[in-house]
Amino acid sequence: MVPRSAGSLAADRARYDRATAHLDAPLAIVDLEAFDANAADLVRRASGKPIRVASKSVRCRTLLERVLAKDGFQGIMSFTLEESIWLAREGFDDILLAYPSADRARFGELAADPKLAGAISVLVDDPAQLDLIDAAREGGAEEIRVCLELDTALHLLGGRIRVGARRSPLRTPEALRGLADLIGRRPGFRVVGLMAYEGHVAGVGDSIPGRPFRSRAVQLMQRTARQELAVRRDAVVRAVREVADLEFVNGGGTGSVESTVAESCVTEVAAGSGLYVPRLFDNYRAFSGRPAALFAQPVVRRPGVGVVTVLGGGYPASGAAGADRSPVPYLPEGLRYDPQEGAGEVQTPLLGSPADDLRIGDRVWFRHAKAGELCERFATLHLVEGDRVIESVPTYRGEGKTFL
Template identity: 80%
Template sequence: MADPAADRARYDRATAHLDAPLAVVDLDAFDANADDLVRRARGKPVRVASKSVRCRALLERVLAREGFAGIMAFTLAESLWLARSGFDDVLLAYPSADRDRFAELTGDPKLAAAVTVMVDDPAQLELIDASRGGTEEVRVCLELDTSLWLLGGRVRVGARRSPLRSPEQLAELARSVARRPGFRLVGVMAYEGHVAGVGDAVAGRPLRSYAIRLMQSAAKRELVVRRAEAVRRVRDVAPDLEFVNGGGTGSVQHTAAEDAVTEIAAGSGLFVPRLFDHYTAFRGRPAALFAQPVVRRPGVGVVTVLGGGYPASGAPGADRLPQPYLPEGLRYDPQEGPGEVQTPLLGGPADDLLIGDKVWFRHAKAGEMCERFDTLHLVRGDRVTGAVPTYRGEGRTFL
């Protein structure tokens, strides 16, 4: 069981020689979370979602572990950069309109062999062909929409991603790829974000949590049948299909149980940000934290830290804000919230904080924290054992 007071003492001792703002990754927690993902994947390889890590050194660390294979990237520029860095299996999870990078991809045999691009519309194939800088064959993955439709299609639950919902729609695009010179269909992806990315045990919301569990149960029942049929139809067109990717941190064990799925995607489960606290199926260990320094003491029961206004992407709401984590018991001033240059924090622990002390926060999402910091300090026990650059620290800001 985690001891927040002990963790705070460890992190403070480990970083006593470092000034905040700073970010750390607890390697013991990171490695334990990696082991848990592999356990839940039930023997199927886990493809690491790079957007949830955004640090080459940590991507290398996790891919060196048994049970992990390949990267799921978020932009074409990132995919090519990773391939040039030595990663030889990169799946681009989102369609791209980056003509210059498609020219690079099709002109370089090494890149073309390492990178697989996402397609869900014939127009994307047209754009790639119009952008060609060479004759290299393009590896293609098709994405199936996983959304759950209720009330006869009047209510939609799930992210608005691919327009390809039915097995026949997916198979028709597969046939389009097969007929088109210069492309090879190698994979299918179906990401059930409404299961993998939505916690089903929301603190203080028992009725909402129950409704989420009902929705997710229905979604899993519907998708297991539709995904299997879609994969069967695509394999009729492309018998040598290399992979079928599905799932995410919150659904690893459920998706891994499907015969049609050959690999699982996960990334947030390595850092375990605050949005992943609310699942009945698993419990991770917070591994990525950032610290802001106390710079003011405006009055009794309040301190002010430098910066801290790092909201996560998604629909705006309190759940997208970083969590004042250590010391326990601090909360935002409702008049100000987390600010661009300063953040007041209220609560009894404020009176024990001195100018220069660190307040530790957890980001709402995983890799987005790395867009704010150029270095991750690696902590083991109560020592910093190293420091590695984030994408930002390597001068890479892909989105």
């Protein structure tokens, strides 16, 4: 996160309070100045390679349209087939479904509609997934665009230690080439892309406040992982290109933009969280962003000196359970959770001297731990410029879409 002085934070709080004074909390905002600055910084970091926007980290059509209108951004990385089809029918194209699907009904739609089939590429890492798609065709004869995924995990001590997400089973050039060759000889499918998400680099902060030894260990792991993956990814791309005409090679994420685009075999990088900059993206040496997406909860109680209670606020993020998955009180500065209660389902006590200056009805502004998951809690995002809301737009939830 870009360091903000106490004066700047106080000014931001006053600005957000003025902008939303006509609205009742709970509510969520996106600061468009911060959003656009974060987008520009992602483009700078990508050094001329296009950025595919991860829709799961945005979950708002208006903001997807806003960022895709900017130079340097191209295409969407979606998270379900239902979402991909909905976006394609709303006018988006060049959509990469980055996770395997078992949605038979929508594979039937995809195979029967030439517009959808031309706009969407689906992820495959197992021949059984092809069998499922073929069984779902129901007469649809459109060619399905396929993207293969490479397992990026770092294996140490002969594979006894694994660092990285458990995603694709495909790890070697031979395995990827073999599946690409099989698909090339199978009617109804065409390999068009390769993706490799190095989440242990892109999604793990390497500068943890107060934990220098942990930070150093993460830095060492990530340097080793980047070096190993660069060699292996290049070999995989060369092997797959022997049997398939790849249109794109996608890699990385917000936290690894610079290192991913430095690999010559990578043609594009994925990013999305870097637009909102949630709390999990504060602790990186390579970049700093500005928090753009916030939510406000109203003060409804004053239980005692140094304590206020806000309505709700218990919005945990996905992933391994831990304190880092909770939202954090952001404005005013200096508030913290009661360790006996944490962020609650219907009420959240907050401790700290700033509590004594808060009145019933005042707002406390929070940052969510992960980016787009905030939008699963709110139907509307209020877009702020300066000290006014210029537009209120629906999230996916506000459009009645709950894909996962």
